[in-house]
Amino acid sequence: MLNLRRISHETKTRDMSTAIDTLLNDSALDAGLHQIAQAVQQEKRLTVEQGIYLYEHAPLGYLGVLANFIREKKHGDKTYFNRNFHLEPTNVCLYTCTFCSYSRRIKKREDGWELSLEEMMEIIKKYDEEPVTEVHIVGGVLPQYDLEFYSQLFSQIRAHRPDLHVKALTPVEYHYIFKKAKVSYEEGMRLMKEAGLQSMPGGGAEIFHPEIRDQIAGGKCTGEQWLRIHEIWHELGMRSNATMLYGHIEEFKHRVDHMEQLRQLQDKTGGFQTFIPLKFRNQNNEMSHLPEVSAVEDLRNYAIARIYMDNFEHIKAYWPMIGRTTAQLSLAFGVDDIDGTIDDTTKIYSMAGSEEQNPALSTEELVQLIKAVGRHPIERGTLYNVVQDYQDFDFSQQPKKVKKGFVGLPVIDKTKA
Numbered sequence: 554m555l556n557l558r559r560i561s562h563e564t565k566t567r568d569m570s571t572a573i574d575t576l577l578n579d580s581a582l583d584a585g586l587h588q589i590a591q592a593v594q595q596e597k598r599l600t601v602e603q604g605i606y607l608y609e610h611a612p613l614g615y616l617g618v619l620a621n622f623i624r625e626k627k628h629g630d631k632t633y634f635n636r637n638f639h640l641e642p643t644n645v646c647l648y649t650c651t652f653c654s655y656s657r658r659i660k661k662r663e664d665g666w667e668l669s670l671e672e673m674m675e676i677i678k679k680y681d682e683e684p685v686t687e688v689h690i691v692g693g694v695l696p697q698y699d700l701e702f703y704s705q706l707f708s709q710i711r712a713h714r715p716d717l718h719v720k721a722l723t724p725v726e727y728h729y730i731f732k733k734a735k736v737s738y739e740e741g742m743r744l745m746k747e748a749g750l751q752s753m754p755g756g757g758a759e760i761f762h763p764e765i766r767d768q769i770a771g772g773k774c775t776g777e778q779w780l781r782i783h784e785i786w787h788e789l790g791m792r793s794n795a796t797m798l799y800g801h802i803e804e805f806k807h808r809v810d811h812m813e814q815l816r817q818l819q820d821k822t823g824g825f826q827t828f829i830p831l832k833f834r835n836q837n838n839e840m841s842h843l844p845e846v847s848a849v850e851d852l853r854n855y856a857i858a859r860i861y862m863d864n865f866e867h868i869k870a871y872w873p874m875i876g877r878t879t880a881q882l883s884l885a886f887g888v889d890d891i892d893g894t895i896d897d898t899t900k901i902y903s904m905a906g907s908e909e910q911n912p913a914l915s916t917e918e919l920v921q922l923i924k925a926v927g928r929h930p931i932e933r934g935t936l937y938n939v940v941q942d943y944q945d946f947d948f949s950q951q952p953k954k955v956k957k958g959f960v961g962l963p964v965i966d967k968t969k970a
């Protein structure tokens with residue numbers, strides 16, 4: 554039997570070069586696609602027009618060859634994950650994003666949850682015995698969650714557990730709380746860093762182009778404001794992620810414009826770690842009439858992101874959003890990171906109809922998921938430091954740990970939505 558684990562990185566890279574050569578030698582290959590394959594082979598950056606051309610004309614197999622070539626050149630088979638959990642302070646929100654299945658409008662706030670500082674610290678403390686390395690904090694926007702509240706939350710978490718990385722909030726919250734506190738973005742981000750914020754997740758980006766953003770983003774910060782807050786954060790020497798919500802009313806040109814703006818900011822600061830395309834899920838929201846894109850389109854999108862975003866080190870597939878099988882497939886289409894164990898602590902995607910209604914994977918399950926498709930599992934910290942290489946790890950030698958049970962979020966009655 555072919556043992557994928559024994560194929561060396563050099564052999565695989567040679568195989569991928571051969572695969573590109575085969576494409577280039579195919580006389581039936583369209584001239585535009587031929588030119589793009591050549592550019593990828595020579596590590597040349599694609600233009601906006603070439604990005605759109607890929608979306609419009611490139612078949613899945615072709616995209617897979619190019620994206621996997623880049624992925625394996627950068628990372629070989631290495632596939633990253635982390636041990637994390639989410640903390641969602643509230644699902645009530647002032648804004649009215651049309652894709653959001655999660656938020657309860659301010660008028661129906663009795664249907665949602667609003668956690669106090671003490672309740673949030675209780676959740677944090679329930680993980681004291683768990684080997685998690687990151688808490689990802691994100692939720693709705695409400696006046697009581699202000700600059701003072703989040704400063705206290707971050708500093709209390711850091712004081713309680715210094716080894717837990719605080720990855721929290723997005724420019725959507727920061728824009729709101731800084732405006733309310735009458736501080737500039739620069740001053741606000743400096744205060745957040747001082748309070749203990751360590752990195753920013755990629756949310757709230759959606760689609761930057763105003764033609765689309767004005768229709769879907771419910772009055773929250775603009776694309777320029779989102780980018781500016783990340784830029785200031787990077788200038789403080791800190792890291793963040795970026796997302797793109799695709800597969801709703803946007804056109805291919807809007808996706809490429811979005812990626813182009815991120816690529817330009819990355820040229821300037823180098824502060825982004827990973828790009829995370831997020832597939833629009835259509836249940837329980839105001840865009841439920843729109844069909845979801847297919848798994849083939851998801852894979853094409855990952856691959857084009859890998860090819861286009863040449864200055865992003867990592868492309869992440871968020872498994873609770875697309876399910877485990879597509880996450881496995883994505884590893885052959887440019888993805889090298891599948892996020893974390895999650896522990897059933899987020900409701901954003903399950904409420905929007907994703908396959909994973911109670912997203913939680915043990916470390917062993919994540920490792921098996923990655924190994925099953927011939928890749929090399931690495932547990933990382935938030936900043937991509939290696940925590941544990943699991944390629945030859947023997948789980949049977951580990952003492953069996955009795956799980957303490959999930960830290961449940963309040964149950965939402967969807968019939969009231």
Ligand code: V47
Nearest residue numbers: 652653754755756757794796798831832833834905
């Ligand atoms: O900004 C909301 C998306 C995002 C829906 O940085 C939806 O590591 C699809 O950004 N269908 C928040 N998507 C989550 C996020 C994230 C997730 C995982 C990892 C990281 C990271 C960041 O969720 C929102 C929005 O784009 N979202 N509703 C929906 N119906």
Ligand code: SF4
Nearest residue numbers: 646648650653656693
């Ligand atoms: Fe509020 Fe975020 Fe939902 Fe928009 S996506 S309504 S900002 S919780």
